[in-house]
Amino acid sequence: MWGTKTPQEVKDKIAEQTAHMKAVEPKNLEEQAIKLIGPDIYEKLIKGYTEKQWGRSATDLPPFIIKRLPVRLTFDNNYFNDRYQGIPIGGYNVIIENMLKDVEVELGLDFFANRQELEASAEKVVFTGMIDQYFDYKHGELEYRSLRFDHEVLDEENYQGNAVVNYTEREIPYTRIIEHKHFEYGTQDKTVITREYPADWKRGDEPYYPINDERNNALFAKYQEEAARNDKVIFCGRLADYKYYDMHVVIERALEVVAEELGQ
Incomplete structure (x- = not known):
């Protein structure tokens, strides 16, 4: 793209293009990306993809989203920097099946259509669905992206x-x-x-990504206050926490919740 041939030349070019952003605290994704990699790479690889994925301008998205993108000056084409990477042999279906052995599972059951019965059937309920839906959207509707x-x-x-x-x-x-x-x-x-x-996303669609902009985060804080007053329900997961989780992080979060609940 720049006619560079060595990692150092690329590093120098990025440093040149990001120098004006050193003292800037990014207010949005676009500024964060330019601070990390400069305008050329941002325009070529990040801007179009990001705005396509989120359905809004990069200047309207929070800066933390772009911090998930690794920048390397090597030929390593892995997305993640983690030392250990892998998936369960046979896929996640197999590991879930093994975890649920001897556990009664009922599929195709609408929690909200059977809410009273289900909540009465246990001392504690773990809710991993949309937190705004759980509270009947009383403070307003959170925004999500679907796929x-x-x-x-x-x-x-x-x-x-x-x-x-x-x-x-x-x-x-x-x-x-x-x-x-x-x-x-x-x-x-x-x-x-x-x-x-x-x-x-609209009601009835599958929600995948919380949109953690200022408006949605403020709204979520109100639902968090509601959740904190509910001792019977444990709220966790991407939708209940209204937070993007990578797979390893959501597993860690689940283990933390269990440890907190059991006092271990």
């Missing part, structure tokens, strides 16, 4: 050579294509791909 997934079975062994490929262009409507076999190095004759499309 749409299009699945396709292809009569070829290998479609893209990698488990996940992200599409940063604003003009392409999906954010990424997932080729599932590559998570476990599959050798099947065919392959399954999934295109992931960001979508606006």
Whole structure:
């Protein structure tokens, strides 16, 4: 992009492009991104993808979102910096099935349609759904982003050579294509791909991402106060905490909640 050939040249270029932001405390995602990587990389890789994913201008998004993106001057194409990375053998379905052995599970049950019966059936209830819905939206509706997934079975062994490929262009409507076999190095004759499309959320849709801007965070604080007064219900998870969690963080959060509840 700049005609650079070495990591040091890239580092120098980024330093040159971010120098004016050193003393700036970013107020939004755009400023945070430019402070981290400069305007060129931001415009080419971040801006279109981010605004496509969140459905709003990068100047209207909080700065902390961009802090999740690692910046490296190496050929390491891993998304995360964690020393250990992996997924359960056989996928998360298998680990959940093993965790739920000998546990009575009822599927397809609407919590809110059966709320009184369910809450009366236990001393404590763990609620991982939308916290605003739990309190009947009494303070107003929190905002979320949703997703749409299009699945396709292809009569070829290998479609893209990698488990996940992200599409940063604003003009392409999906954010990424997932080729599932590559998570476990599959050798099947065919392959399954999934295109992931960001979508606006409305009641009845599946909520995926909390939108932690100033307005929503202030509204969530009111629901937190309601939750703190409810000793019977344990609120946790991405929707009840109204917070984006990576998988390892949500597992850690679950263990912390259990430790707090059991006093360990």
